[in-house]
Amino acid sequence: MMGKNRKRQSIVSVCFCLTAIVVSLNIVVTFYCHKIVNEHHQGGRESAGPFRNLLRSFQKGDTGPTDDEDRDETELPVFAICLLTRDDLPILPEWIAYHYHAVQLKHLVMAVDPTSKDDPEEILENFRKHLPELQIEKWTDKDFMPDYFVQGDYGRAPNFYGKKGEFNDTETWYEHYSKLPHFGPFRIRDQTIINSHRYRQTRFLSRCGEHLKKLYDDQTVWMSTLDSDEYLAANPWMMPPKQQSPFKMSSSVQNLEAGSLLHWWVDTSKQQKQLRLSTNTTIDGSICRQIPRLLFGAVELVNQTETTPEERRMDVTSSLVRRNNKVELLSNLERPKSSMETLRWKFHAAPDDEKNFQQKVVLDLHKIPEDDEIWGDHVRTVHRPSRKLCSPEVDTNVNGKMLVPTTSSVTIASPVVAFHYIGSEARYFARPQDRRRNAKRYRERSMITYGRDKSGWIDQWLERFVDHVGIDTAAALLPDHIIDVN
Numbered sequence: 001m002m003g004k005n006r007k008r009q010s011i012v013s014v015c016f017c018l019t020a021i022v023v024s025l026n027i028v029v030t031f032y033c034h035k036i037v038n039e040h041h042q043g044g045r046e047s048a049g050p051f052r053n054l055l056r057s058f059q060k061g062d063t064g065p066t067d068d069e070d071r072d073e074t075e076l077p078v079f080a081i082c083l084l085t086r087d088d089l090p091i092l093p094e095w096i097a098y099h100y101h102a103v104q105l106k107h108l109v110m111a112v113d114p115t116s117k118d119d120p121e122e123i124l125e126n127f128r129k130h131l132p133e134l135q136i137e138k139w140t141d142k143d144f145m146p147d148y149f150v151q152g153d154y155g156r157a158p159n160f161y162g163k164k165g166e167f168n169d170t171e172t173w174y175e176h177y178s179k180l181p182h183f184g185p186f187r188i189r190d191q192t193i194i195n196s197h198r199y200r201q202t203r204f205l206s207r208c209g210e211h212l213k214k215l216y217d218d219q220t221v222w223m224s225t226l227d228s229d230e231y232l233a234a235n236p237w238m239m240p241p242k243q244q245s246p247f248k249m250s251s252s253v254q255n256l257e258a259g260s261l262l263h264w265w266v267d268t269s270k271q272q273k274q275l276r277l278s279t280n281t282t283i284d285g286s287i288c289r290q291i292p293r294l295l296f297g298a299v300e301l302v303n304q305t306e307t308t309p310e311e312r313r314m315d316v317t318s319s320l321v322r323r324n325n326k327v328e329l330l331s332n333l334e335r336p337k338s339s340m341e342t343l344r345w346k347f348h349a350a351p352d353d354e355k356n357f358q359q360k361v362v363l364d365l366h367k368i369p370e371d372d373e374i375w376g377d378h379v380r381t382v383h384r385p386s387r388k389l390c391s392p393e394v395d396t397n398v399n400g401k402m403l404v405p406t407t408s409s410v411t412i413a414s415p416v417v418a419f420h421y422i423g424s425e426a427r428y429f430a431r432p433q434d435r436r437r438n439a440k441r442y443r444e445r446s447m448i449t450y451g452r453d454k455s456g457w458i459d460q461w462l463e464r465f466v467d468h469v470g471i472d473t474a475a476a477l478l479p480d481h482i483i484d485v486n
Helices: 002-041 050-062 089-102 121-130 173-177 187-213 260-278 309-313 439-446 460-471 471-477
Strands: 078-085 103-110 135-139 221-224 230-234 289-290 294-298 317-322 326-334 360-364 416-421 482-484
Touching: 002 439, 078 187, 089 121, 089 230, 089 260, 089 460, 103 187, 121 471, 173 187, 173 260, 187 221, 230 260, 230 360, 260 416, 289 416, 317 460, 326 460, 326 471, 326 482, 460 471
Parallel strands: 078 103, 078 221, 103 135, 294 416, 317 482
Antiparallel strands: 221 360, 230 416, 289 360, 317 326
16 A cells, blocks of 8 residues: 555656646746847847747747748848938838838938938838838938038049940049030039039948948848839749749749748849859859849829720729728729839830840949959949949840840849839929939830739738738838728
8 A cells, every 4th residue: 555655656756847847948938938029129130040930930820831931041141222312202111111021121221312302310210110120321421422522522523424434433523524615604513413423322332332341240241222213023024924934933932921032032143153153154143233123114004095994993902091090901902092103003114125224233242352443432333333243234134134034044134123113203203403304204214015014923012011010010101101091
């Protein structure tokens, strides 16, 4: 009898020990998860490592990782954009929110043109408040331009006047225009404004890249110099079902999940680099990634006589709406009623249309040699900041090969392109005293109907963004895009 009691007591003791161990482990795991969550809310997402993905999976009820979800985010580069802007406040929130979602934008340096009428600080502070993990800096000329330029001595700036590639930036602007015949005071005034803009643009790229390189000295940094009317997007000619490249696009990219465009870019860049090595390509496209632009006009389906009423009725997109004082996501808004550039305009130019203009670039900052011209006083042009590392700039995207990959051009075609939106006539002329914009130029670029984006890929971003940050945060960041409905 006593033996049975001792046996029973032993079993109880073992059970008690096991229970204590389980409770202890539970406390440790709970403490660690709380630590991760706290770091997440304090902007320390990277420190959570793979545990954050695991925690997110359990919160979603996932049974395991799919597509890109099992990757360690430390594999991704820090994606940064150096943006030079002037009076583009109405389109800035959409632009920032989109790139935060699509390419996991980590750092934004925004230089405000001194001729701007409006200050974007309120918008930037709103993003800092609601997305603390997104680092945003606002620069003025004092932060990156020479003292003489800040003081208004624009004649001492390098000369950027002349046809593409023909200007001589080793002489000053005054030295150049003082030699020109019939160069009167009004022409000097107008061209000085243009020359000053080009110098500000090319120097900003150098100083901003230098700043980001020092700031992230132990991390890979990809830096882009987009404009506020350009949006990085998946190349539509590499997208199923008309996929014309050997690079398989995962479902997370096709569905435009958070950060998936950057994942796609990293994966295809590695594969393209291997292809370049195997074909002995001279220029390393992994240091200076050239991004073709695709121009979207201002033509809407509702105005096309050849379309049917059913096609026009089915031309819908998503939008934030306010109903009974509550903001929600609507999925069937008539497209012409959308106030977002990415969701409203669908007709685009041909791949080889020169109206797409020269390509933009994304630079891998730590791979650029110390003696490269990028680190000089200024670059020669933002479209080709390094003549050693970047291919020559072209208007026709190498006869469309940068957009449409073939067997012979798969190393040239870019997996990511810049959707360039000209916008409505009202928005186009909203920027005051911009001498580069005129009615003829707008007509030529707005009446484009070569092709229409029917993939619906970029239409997904707003819904995915709401899933990612929550409806309240999305509403707080995009207040001017909320439509009041009954």
